[in-house]
Amino acid sequence: MGILRGKLLPPVLAILFSALLCGIALVVSGANPLRAFGVMLSQVGEGTTAVDIINSTGTYYIAALAVAIGFQMNLFNIGVEGQYRVAAVVAAVVGGSIALPPGLHALVIILTAAVAGALWAAVPAILKVTRGVNEVISTIMMNGLALGLAAYLIGSDVFGELRGNNIRTPEIPESGWVPGISFGSSGTVFGLVFLAALLGVGYWVMMNRTRFGFELRASGESATAAAAGGVNAKKMVLIAMLLSGAIAGLVSMPEILGRDHTYNLNFPAGIGFSGIAIALLGRNHPGGIAFAAVLWAFLDKSGLALDNVQVPREIVTIMQGAIVLSVVVAYEVVRRFELAAQQRQVGRQLGTVDAA
Amino acid sequence: MRRRMRGLAVAAIALTSVLSMAACAKDTGGTQPGSTNTAEGCKLADKPPAAAATSSAAASDQKVDGSALKVGLAYDIGGRGDASFNDSAAAGLDKAKADFGIKPENVKELTAAPNEAEDAKLTRLRQLAGEGFNPIIGVGFAYAESLKVVAPEFPNVKFAIVDGVVDGAANVTPLVFAEEQGSFLAGVIAAYQSKACHVGFVGGVEIPLIQKFQAGFEQGAKAAAPDIKIEEKYLTPAGDFTGFQDPTKGQEVATGQIEAGADVLYHAAGASGKGVFSAAKTAGVKAIGVDSDQYNQKTVEESKDVIISSMLKRVDVAVYDFVGAVAKNDLASLPKAFDLSVDGVGYATSGGKIDAELQGVLEGYKAQIIAGKIKVSDKP
Numbered sequence: 001m002g003i004l005r006g007k008l009l010p011p012v013l014a015i016l017f018s019a020l021l022c023g024i025a026l027v028v029s030g031a032n033p034l035r036a037f038g039v040m041l042s043q044v045g046e047g048t049t050a051v052d053i054i055n056s057t058g059t060y061y062i063a064a065l066a067v068a069i070g071f072q073m074n075l076f077n078i079g080v081e082g083q084y085r086v087a088a089v090v091a092a093v094v095g096g097s098i099a100l101p102p103g104l105h106a107l108v109i110i111l112t113a114a115v116a117g118a119l120w121a122a123v124p125a126i127l128k129v130t131r132g133v134n135e136v137i138s139t140i141m142m143n144g145l146a147l148g149l150a151a152y153l154i155g156s157d158v159f160g161e162l163r164g165n166n167i168r169t170p171e172i173p174e175s176g177w178v179p180g181i182s183f184g185s186s187g188t189v190f191g192l193v194f195l196a197a198l199l200g201v202g203y204w205v206m207m208n209r210t211r212f213g214f215e216l217r218a219s220g221e222s223a224t225a226a227a228a229g230g231v232n233a234k235k236m237v238l239i240a241m242l243l244s245g246a247i248a249g250l251v252s253m254p255e256i257l258g259r260d261h262t263y264n265l266n267f268p269a270g271i272g273f274s275g276i277a278i279a280l281l282g283r284n285h286p287g288g289i290a291f292a293a294v295l296w297a298f299l300d301k302s303g304l305a306l307d308n309v310q311v312p313r314e315i316v317t318i319m320q321g322a323i324v325l326s327v328v329v330a331y332e333v334v335r336r337f338e339l340a341a342q343q344r345q346v347g348r349q350l351g352t353v354d355a356a
Numbered sequence: 357m358r359r360r361m362r363g364l365a366v367a368a369i370a371l372t373s374v375l376s377m378a379a380c381a382k383d384t385g386g387t388q389p390g391s392t393n394t395a396e397g398c399k400l401a402d403k404p405p406a407a408a409a410t411s412s413a414a415a416s417d418q419k420v421d422g423s424a425l426k427v428g429l430a431y432d433i434g435g436r437g438d439a440s441f442n443d444s445a446a447a448g449l450d451k452a453k454a455d456f457g458i459k460p461e462n463v464k465e466l467t468a469a470p471n472e473a474e475d476a477k478l479t480r481l482r483q484l485a486g487e488g489f490n491p492i493i494g495v496g497f498a499y500a501e502s503l504k505v506v507a508p509e510f511p512n513v514k515f516a517i518v519d520g521v522v523d524g525a526a527n528v529t530p531l532v533f534a535e536e537q538g539s540f541l542a543g544v545i546a547a548y549q550s551k552a553c554h555v556g557f558v559g560g561v562e563i564p565l566i567q568k569f570q571a572g573f574e575q576g577a578k579a580a581a582p583d584i585k586i587e588e589k590y591l592t593p594a595g596d597f598t599g600f601q602d603p604t605k606g607q608e609v610a611t612g613q614i615e616a617g618a619d620v621l622y623h624a625a626g627a628s629g630k631g632v633f634s635a636a637k638t639a640g641v642k643a644i645g646v647d648s649d650q651y652n653q654k655t656v657e658e659s660k661d662v663i664i665s666s667m668l669k670r671v672d673v674a675v676y677d678f679v680g681a682v683a684k685n686d687l688a689s690l691p692k693a694f695d696l697s698v699d700g701v702g703y704a705t706s707g708g709k710i711d712a713e714l715q716g717v718l719e720g721y722k723a724q725i726i727a728g729k730i731k732v733s734d735k736p
Contacts, residue, residue, distance in 0.1 A: 047482050052475045059473075085595070151562065151593030164521040164532075165497035165565040167594065260474060265563060265594060266498050269471040304479050307466045 010330035011281060011288075015295070017330070018322030022315050031311045043305035044298070051187030056297035057290075058193035058254050063275030064293055065196075065203050066248035068284040070135075072207065073220035073240050079124060079139025080248040081272025082146030087117035087249030089150045089169065092256055092263035093159045096170035105176040110195075110253055117249020118242045120146065125241030129234045135241070143272075154263060168264030178257040190258035199247060200286040216240060248272065277324045283331075296320065398553035398581030404720030422456030422683035427463050428489030429675075430480050432496030433597060435467030439655040440600070440626040441671045442467075444648050445495045445518060448675030455676075456683055464489055468498065470597065477502035485510040491682045493518065493531075493675060497565060503528050514687070516678045518671055519565060529687055531674040533694045535565070535667075536572030536734040537725050538701030539622070541718050542644050542667040543576025545703065546620040547584050548714050549642055549664055556587035556618035558609050558632050560625035561599040564735075566590070569624035569646070569667070571736040579721070579730070587613040588736075591628055599628060606631030614639045622646070622667070633659035642709075647671070649704040664709035668702045670694060697726045 023033035043049050063080055070077035077083075091113035100108060124138035153169075154160035160167045178191040207213035218226040219236045227233055251271055256263065278296050282289030303316035429449055436446045446465070453463060464487070466480050481502055484492045490513045494503055497520035507515050507525040515522075516529040546555040557573050559566045570588055577584050589609050592599030599605065606628035610621055614635060622644040623632040629646060636643040637659040645666030650656055656663070674694050681687050694700020703710075703718060710718075724730045 047479060047486065048475070049479065052479065055475065056473065147596045148593050150595050154594065156564070162564055164500055164530075165519050165563070166500055167564055255474070260501070264501065266474055266477075266501060267595060268473040269596070300473075301476070301479070303469075304476055304483070307480075308464075308483055313467075313469060 007283070007288075010334050011292075011327055013330045013334075014281075014323050014327035017326045018319050021322045021326075022319045025318055026311070026315060029312060035309070036306060036311045036315065039305045039309050039311075040299075040302035043302040046305070047185075048187030049301050049304075051183055051189055052301045053294070053297045054193060055187075055190050055254060055258075056300060057293045058190060058196035059251055059271060060274055060278055060293040060296050061196040061290060062199060062247060062254075063251045063271050064278035064282060064289045065199055065286070066244045066251070067272075067275045067279040068282070068289060069203070069216075069240055069244045069247065071220075071279055071284050073216050073236060074223075075237065075240055075244070076136045077121065077139055077241065077244045077248070078136055078276065079121060079142045079146075079272070080244070080251070080275050081270070082139070082143035083117040083120045083245045083248035084251035084272060085150050085267070085269075086120045086146045087113040088252040088256060088267065089153045089263050090116040091249075091253070092169040092172065093153060095172040095176045095256075096262065097159075099173065100175060102175040105173070106178050106257055109172065109176050109257065110192075110250065113249040113253055114246040115249070118246040121241050121245020121248065125238050125245075128241070129238050150263075150267075154265075163264070166265050168262045170262070172257070172261045176257065177261060178254075180258050188258070190254040192254035192258055195250065195253070199250070200290060204286045212239070248275075251275075274320075277320065280324060281327050295323075397551055398547050398584055400548070400581050401579060403717050404724050406716055407719040407723035420456050420680050420683045422452065422458045422679060425456070425458050425462065425491065425679065425683060426487075426489045427452070427458060427679060428484035428487075428492040429463070429465045430477070430484065430492065430494045430499060431465065431467040432498055433468050433470050434601065434627065436465060438627055439630070439650075439653055440647050441518070441669065442495055444669070444671035445493070445675045447648070448672030449493075449679070451672065452676045452679040456680060458679075468496075470601075474502060478506060481506040481515075482509070485513050490514060491516060491679065493678065494520070495671070496520070514682050516675075518674065529678060529690060531671075531678060531690075531694065532692075533669050533671075533674070533700055534696065534732070534734075535568040535624075535669060535701060536575075536732045537696045538667040538669060538703065539569045539572030539624075540576035540579070540725065540730075540732045541696075541703045541721060542622050542646075542665065543573040543578070544580040544718060544721055545665050545710065545714065546573070546622055546644060547577045547580035548717065549709070550581075550584070550618075550620045552617055552619050553581060553583065554585040554587070554617040554619060556610070556613035556616075556621045557589075558606060558613070558621060558623040558625050558629075559588070559590040559599075560623075560628055561592050561594060561597055562590035563594045566624050567736050568734040569622075571734055572732050573622050574736060575732055576721070580717075585617070587616055587618045589613065591625060600626030602628045603631035603634075607635045610635035610643075611639070614641055620644065620664070624667075627655075630656050630659075633662060636662040645704070649706050651704060651706040660707065663707060665707075666704040668704055670700050670702070673700060695726075696722050 026033040026036055066080045067077055091109050094112045095109035124135045127133035127138050128135050154167055156162050159169055180188040180191045182188045215231045219231055223233055278292040281292035299316045303313050306313045431442045434442050492515050494517045499517050500520040500522055503515055503517055503522045507528045515527055516531050518531045521530040522528040555577055557570050559570055574586050577586055591605045606625050610632040619641040621632055621636055623629040624646045633643050633656050642664045643662045645663050647669045650666045651660050651663045677690055681690050691698045
């Protein structure tokens with residue numbers, strides 16, 4: 001019970017608090033908060049929004065898993081943003097220029113994306129292992145490089161082709177597509193959303209049922225203790241970063257193989273950063289992350305309805321920011337509260353303080 | 357080891373400072389012979405033949421009734437108030453509302469969020485179409501992919517897309533512009549107004565659309581002054597659209613170009629252009645605006661005295677004409693491309709920095725482009 005309270009209370013508090021905050025912001029800006037929240041809820045039933053939320057959840061979930069693997073051993077992979085972009089371009093280019101039988105084609109594209117993401121993450125990993133370069137700095141810099149590299153690769157004189165005023169990689173032939181589950185006019189759930197679920201299961205098994213997962217968590221809890229226990233810290237950093245990068249590489253696969261079939265200028269940015277917030281909110285737990293990803297996707301997609309009723313959509317951004325901030329605070333508050341409760345309990349049992 | 361590193365670093369710093377000093381010296385030396393040609397300014401190419409009297413196409417002023425229309429607008433990032441092409445589209449819509457008698461409650465405007473996913477655009481367009489809006493205008497080429505999907509779902513709705521073409525969807529009207537032609541004239545203006553015969557182009561994001569501006573500008577400047585030096589820089593690479601919304605970066609890049617010697621800057625950087633104007637104001641050089649007549653724009657009012665002209669891209673005209681054509685049920689009357697011949701692009705003379713002589717030159721070039729004697733390339 002106590003454990004459950006410690007785990008569930010903070011995010012619930014954070015969400016309530018940020019809803020309150022947004023309510024105040026809405027009132028200040030002259031809108032009716034209840035109407036705004038109501039519109040957001042009813043938007044779920046409109047058109048393709050429910051399916052969009054599921055699809056977006058899958059994307060966010062993969063991004064957050066990538067971040068969470070690093071978090072488990074106190075590695076801050078801020079570079080998911082760049083890793084998924086580079087992986088998307090490389091995979092789209094490779095996918096668009098090879099011909100393979102259906103199934104195999106998609107598999108090759110997915111593996112290409114994972115390898116590209118891992119390789120992009122390998123640079124900061126190697127820098128950290130060999131030179132002690134802080135991965136926060138190096139991954140942020142790699143994000144900038146990723147943008148430049150992606151822009152170069154889709155140049156019309158490199159791999160890209162011009163479409164009106166847009167520019168994109170050659171379209172992936174149909175053999176490379178991953179079919180989804182169609183709900184008619186309500187949209188199509190990407191087939192690769194299930195890849196996200198699979199990754200989540202794999203993540204849980206790895207963390208809780210394998211030696212590697214144990215060593216990863218041990219290194220995160222105490223690097224010195226893990227080292228004393230025979231864990232090779234450098235090897236762990238390298239593997240964790242590569243794994244994180246490989247998963248990051250898969251972030252855009254559901255969209256590219258399920259709908260877009262190409263990388264173009266409309267490629268969404270910022271998923272990597274959302275992944276950080278979602279991993280934080282989900283406490284690196286596969287279940288928690290799933291919940292956080294759903295929440296994020298809901299806010300994102302339902303937020304579109306706000307614009308439709310002349311409420312500034314930025315309120316969603318405020319809400320997301322407030323959730324992240326307050327969840328950090330809430331965890332700390334609850335942790336201290338529990339610590340104090342524990343101390344009191346121990347004190348009571350030892351009889352050193354009064355029961356009062 | 358460490359000492360050697362430090363020594364290396366010192367050497368490197370010393371070397372770069374020497375190099376940059378050398379660069380400075382070369383710079384000042386370089387401008388000298390150029391400016392001795394005439395008192396100041398470029399050695400100009402022969403002026404084009406004067407244009408024949410401009411044929412002011414008298415629009416057949418029949419009253420258009422659009423009171424039955426429900427107009428939906430889906431803006432790109434920035435939306436109404438972006439001081440750029442979204443605002444221009446909004447101006448066209450407002451004029452259409454007033455002229456065609458469209459009821460205010462029958463107009464809906466939605467705006468894209470930065471970095472949004474494709475499905476957000478789909479949802480936005482479906483929202484408008486589902487609520488019975490017709491016509492619906494997607495502002496920005498970013499809507500091309502989503503319109504390709506949504507337009508066939510609503511075959512009776514008349515869509516239009518600004519800056520884009522949607523293949524295979526008969527109910528999507530493309531509203532495209534010849535930005536390179538307007539930018540050509542901006543290049544001519546820059547060449548005539550530059551004292552150092554050195555001009556600069558600041559692009560927002562290095563995408564094909566903005567490269568059209570650059571291509572036209574460079575061609576125009578070189579046509580007017582073959583020896584002209586041109587700086588060109590983009591704020592962000594393709595894929596990172598923050599370059600349209602970053603005045604600080606615009607100011608930095610513009611300052612860099614001014615320090616390199618450029619004294620007339622042309623920007624195609626959306627809201628980042630504000631930074632370009634303030635850099636120009638600080639350094640006391642000239643600037644050319646873009647999209648709308650920026651001399652009269654509220655958001656850049658404090659640096660209006662450096663704006664000698666603006667390359668006009670009449671998104672407002674295109675939106676207005678499209679809505680009017682829908683009201684008259686005469687979409688075929690719209691031009692294939694809004695270019696110089698239909699005044700879809702052009703230049704602004706507000707502020708009085710363009711004298712009659714220069715205006716004559718510009719009209720000359722304009723006539724040549726319309727007649728096809730000058731072909732303006734849309735790729736740099």
